[in-house]
Amino acid sequence: MDVFHFSDLAIPPEARARVAQVRDPALWLLENKAKSYNLLDQGPDGSGVDCPLCRNKGFVAELDPEGPRMVVRPCACRERRRTALRLKACGMLDRARLLSFEAFRTENPMQSRMKELALEWLEAQNESWLVFCGQSGAGKTHLCTAAFVQAVSRRRLDGEYMLWGPALRELRAEPEAAPRLLGRYKEAPLLYVDDLFKGRRDLPISDWELRLAFELLDYRYGCKLPTILSTERSFPELVSLDEAIAGRLKERCGRFLINVTPEPGKNFRFRGEG
Numbered sequence: 529m530d531v532f533h534f535s536d537l538a539i540p541p542e543a544r545a546r547v548a549q550v551r552d553p554a555l556w557l558l559e560n561k562a563k564s565y566n567l568l569d570q571g572p573d574g575s576g577v578d579c580p581l582c583r584n585k586g587f588v589a590e591l592d593p594e595g596p597r598m599v600v601r602p603c604a605c606r607e608r609r610r611t612a613l614r615l616k617a618c619g620m621l622d623r624a625r626l627l628s629f630e631a632f633r634t635e636n637p638m639q640s641r642m643k644e645l646a647l648e649w650l651e652a653q654n655e656s657w658l659v660f661c662g663q664s665g666a667g668k669t670h671l672c673t674a675a676f677v678q679a680v681s682r683r684r685l686d687g688e689y690m691l692w693g694p695a696l697r698e699l700r701a702e703p704e705a706a707p708r709l710l711g712r713y714k715e716a717p718l719l720y721v722d723d724l725f726k727g728r729r730d731l732p733i734s735d736w737e738l739r740l741a742f743e744l745l746d747y748r749y750g751c752k753l754p755t756i757l758s759t760e761r762s763f764p765e766l767v768s769l770d771e772a773i774a775g776r777l778k779e780r781c782g783r784f785l786i787n788v789t790p791e792p793g794k795n796f797r798f799r800g801e802g
């Protein structure tokens with residue numbers, strides 16, 4: 529008479545492994561603990577990143593192959609999430625999506641050179657400043673934004689965005705809060721000053737505005753804090769407005785300074801001032 533043995537059954541290897549695990553209650557518990565952790569849903573955190581793997585917790589649980597324990601490791605979405613939250617904190621998240629390097633159209637050699645320079649600045653990964661001066665309409669703001677976003681992401685820096693005109697109005701309107709507000713811009717690990725000295729060209733820039741610009745930029749100059757700056761003023765104009773400011777810009781930029789001036793009639797031309 530044939531005797532039936534369980535071992536005679538053709539059990540697929542996965543099922544055999546599963547049975548073996550269930551036989552080990554400690555391992556089974558750990559596995560379920562990891563599974564439960566991974567099913568916890570954190571919900572949206574405002575970063576706009578929706579990750580099915582970690583369910584927006586930023587961490588994934590798994591069994592440690594080295595020993596019978598559960599380990600929690602950072603999820604691949606974590607850096608994207610951090611960058612998005614950093615950009616959100618300085619109000620740049622929506623602009624970051626629109627004003628990327630990929631979306632920048634180069635229509636002439638000047639714009640190609642501008643893009644190249646912004647990318648070189650990014651690669652340099654040091655405390656140099658990036659400054660685009662001169663004629664509007666050349667894409668200065670687009671490229672400065674793209675460089676800012678990438679620097680926040682790659683260097684893992686908290687950044688501040690300072691749109692000159694509105695920031696000035698805010699500082700003027702709240703004199704008591706002004707030192708704190710200005711301090712935020714002065715001390716930001718990365719700062720993007722957009723449209724420095726924007727205003728009517730037939731009106732002189734006030735001493736107050738010049739002093740404020742000097743205080744901000746001199747502080748960042750002294751602390752070697754990376755700064756991105758765009759302005760419609762040409763570099764020679766900056767020199768005539770305030771030599772000390774222009775001098776600091778030039779020194780911190782090195783070769784990462786572009787001055788865009790329109791040719792009479794049509795094209796732009798550019799030249800580095802470094």
Ligand SMILES: [Zn+2]
Pocket residue numbers: 579580581582583584585586587603604605606
């Ligand atoms: Zn994730």
